[in-house]
Amino acid sequence: MREDQPGTVLIVDDERMVVRSLQSFLGLETPYDVLPFVSPQEALESLETRPTQVVLADFMMPEMDGITFLKKARELQPEATRILLTGYADKENAIRAINEVGLYYYLEKPWDNDHLKLVIRNGVERSSLFNELSSRVEALEKANEELHGFRERLVKAFL
Amino acid sequence: MSAVPAWTLAAVTALALGAAAWAVRFGVRQRRELGKARTQLRAALDELERSRAASAEAYASLQRTQAELVSSARLASLGDLIRGVAHEINTPLGALSSNYDVTRRALERLEIILEDEVVDEDELVEVRKIVAAVEGVQETNAMAVERMVKLVRSLRTFGRPDRSEIDHIDLHEALESALRLLSHETSERVRVVREFGDLPAVECYGDQVNQVFMNLLVNAVHAIRGEGTLTIRTSRNADRAVVEVADTGVGISEENLARVFEPGFTTKGKRVGMGLGLLITRQIIERHGGSISVRSTVGRGTTFTVELPLRLPREAPGEGEETVRAGSAATGRG
Numbered sequence: 001m002r003e004d005q006p007g008t009v010l011i012v013d014d015e016r017m018v019v020r021s022l023q024s025f026l027g028l029e030t031p032y033d034v035l036p037f038v039s040p041q042e043a044l045e046s047l048e049t050r051p052t053q054v055v056l057a058d059f060m061m062p063e064m065d066g067i068t069f070l071k072k073a074r075e076l077q078p079e080a081t082r083i084l085l086t087g088y089a090d091k092e093n094a095i096r097a098i099n100e101v102g103l104y105y106y107l108e109k110p111w112d113n114d115h116l117k118l119v120i121r122n123g124v125e126r127s128s129l130f131n132e133l134s135s136r137v138e139a140l141e142k143a144n145e146e147l148h149g150f151r152e153r154l155v156k157a158f159l
Numbered sequence: 160m161s162a163v164p165a166w167t168l169a170a171v172t173a174l175a176l177g178a179a180a181w182a183v184r185f186g187v188r189q190r191r192e193l194g195k196a197r198t199q200l201r202a203a204l205d206e207l208e209r210s211r212a213a214s215a216e217a218y219a220s221l222q223r224t225q226a227e228l229v230s231s232a233r234l235a236s237l238g239d240l241i242r243g244v245a246h247e248i249n250t251p252l253g254a255l256s257s258n259y260d261v262t263r264r265a266l267e268r269l270e271i272i273l274e275d276e277v278v279d280e281d282e283l284v285e286v287r288k289i290v291a292a293v294e295g296v297q298e299t300n301a302m303a304v305e306r307m308v309k310l311v312r313s314l315r316t317f318g319r320p321d322r323s324e325i326d327h328i329d330l331h332e333a334l335e336s337a338l339r340l341l342s343h344e345t346s347e348r349v350r351v352v353r354e355f356g357d358l359p360a361v362e363c364y365g366d367q368v369n370q371v372f373m374n375l376l377v378n379a380v381h382a383i384r385g386e387g388t389l390t391i392r393t394s395r396n397a398d399r400a401v402v403e404v405a406d407t408g409v410g411i412s413e414e415n416l417a418r419v420f421e422p423g424f425t426t427k428g429k430r431v432g433m434g435l436g437l438l439i440t441r442q443i444i445e446r447h448g449g450s451i452s453v454r455s456t457v458g459r460g461t462t463f464t465v466e467l468p469l470r471l472p473r474e475a476p477g478e479g480e481e482t483v484r485a486g487s488a489a490t491g492r493g
Contacts, residue, residue: 017302021254024295025261028268028288062347087249110253113260 007124008050010035012043012069013058013085018109022056025113032124040064047076053127054120056083059093067093070101079130081123085109246343247310251303258296258303265289265296309339325471326365330372330400331355333365334391337372341380348386356394362471367443374436375404375463382408382461395469399449402465410457419453448472 009032013019019036026034035052037043040063047055055073059066070082084106086094094106104126105119268289272282338351345351361368379389383406392403411419420441444451448468455461 015250015254017254017299017306018250020295020299020302021257021261024292024299025257027295028261028264028292060343060347065347087246109249110256113257 005124005128006031006033007053007128008033008035009054009056009120009124010037010043010046010052011056012037012040012061014038014061014063015058018058018085022116025116026120029113029117030120032120040069043069044072044076047073047080052077052080054081054083054123056085056120059084059086059097065093067097067101070097070103074101079127079134081127083107083119083123085111243340243343244310247340248307251306254299254303258300261292261296265293312336324364325362327360327362328365328368329360330358330368330393330402330467333369334372334376334393334402337369337376338391340373341376344380345389349380349383350386350388352388352390354390354392356392358393358395358400359469361400361467361469363447363467364443368447368467371440371443371465372402372404374440375465378436379404379406379408379461379463382406382410384409387460396466398469399466400469402467403462404465405460405462407460410459411453411455411461412457416453416455420451 009026009030011019011022011034013022016038019038023034023036026032032054035043035046035050037046040057040061043055043057046052055070055077057066057069057073061069066084066086070084073080073082081104082101084094084097084103085108086106087109091108094103097103097106104123107116107119268285272278272285278286334353338345376389383389387407389407390403390405392401392405394401420437441451444465444467448471450466452464453461454464
């Protein structure tokens with residue numbers, strides 16, 4: 001298995017004990033930078049400036065529900081992987097979110113740490129691949145343009 | 160006499176005979192009719208006795224049905240309670256189960272580092288990471304444990320039930336306990352405003368008063384579709400405690416307002432045990448010598464006002480208590 005690549009993981013849950021537990025675990029077991037938030041608004045402010053690979057959000061938050069939050073997160077960083085952490089009996093909402101916000105995964109509380117690690121690692125990898133893909137596509141388009149210009153010059157030179 | 164002609168005599172005799180015969184016939188008929196009437200009366204009495212027995216039976220069966228309905232209403236609020244507890248316990252449980260796992264991993268790592276009894280630079284960095292993780296674990300453990308202690312305390316307030324013992328209850332504490340158990344429904348969308356006045360402890364059947372508050376608060380929360388405010392006001396009015404539960408919910412129409420305390424009245428659809436909450440609420444309050452009233456405006460919200468005497472009236476509770484007992488026995492607790 002290849003080494004974990006670096007990445008930034010944003011966590012938002014109105015329950016401090018949840019955020020802190022996740023942070024302790026990820027801090028110990030993964031190489032990722034963890035950005036913990038109890039306020040969705042502050043989490044969005046972070047997303048405006050800081051490139052983030054994985055966004056993990058709780059569903060039931062008083063300030064803003066998880067789906068609304070992830071929708072806004074998608075606008076700010078579409079290539080980030082979005083994961084919903086759902087409590088008891090929020091399953092229907094989670095399923096709704098899959099379509100509405102392009103959800104990658106939903107985890108149920110209480111979560112299993114090994115499973116969480118796997119999902120986050122895949123999420124980071126997926127987001128990095130997306131980034132790589134879009135920079136490759138960009139490079140390809142640029143090369144294509146150059147090629148186009150080159151061909152035009154060539155045609156001009158011969159005519 | 161001799162002047163009386165023979166035909167007259169014959170006529171009179173005939174008349175007398177006729178009258179006598181008529182009288183005899185009449186008497187016989189009268190007696191026959193009387194007999195018939197007596198028989199009819201006896202039949203009617205029998206019929207009455209039968210129907211009295213039947214209505215006594217119907218009444219007993221009605222009482223049984225009422226007891227069953229009360230019991231299912233209690234089961235419905237028990238269901239609400241259990242859902243609340245499950246939700247409340249899930250967050251600290253999630254934190255604790257993760258923390259347990261983190262501690263195990265941290266220990267494993269430390270053991271590996273300490274195996275060769277030498278700690279180098281890299282390992283020191285690792286040790287610092289482990290310490291940070293364990294610190295986080297400690298902090299969240301404390302929060303989770305505190306949350307669970309609070310939850311158990313709320314449940315204990317509700318756990319007294321069914322022994323129907325007279326308590327001296329801090330109504331504010333009772334309201335807070337009910338609110339805590341509803342927090343999974345309120346936290347996201349309902350703002351709770353507390354306008355608590357000065358209240359001494361109230362002598363009452365604690366479990367029943369808890370049920371009253373739970374019913375009123377559940378109703379208020381359910382009346383608020385989307386976001387809204389739930390205001391709880393308490394005050395003292397001479398020798399009575401006054402509790403007002405006001406919501407900014409959908410409200411109740413004037414025609415329905417008169418019926419809210421009737422059995423079977425509900426706006427929540429046909430579910431077993433629904434539509435009895437307010438009936439039971441009123442029964443409990445009246446058994447305590449208190450009163451409940453409601454005012455509402457459609458689209459603006461509803462306010463329930465409960466008044467409870469600070470001391471129980473001496474003869475309470477009356478026979479109605481049997482119903483509650485029967486109900487609680489059926490829930491398998493008690």
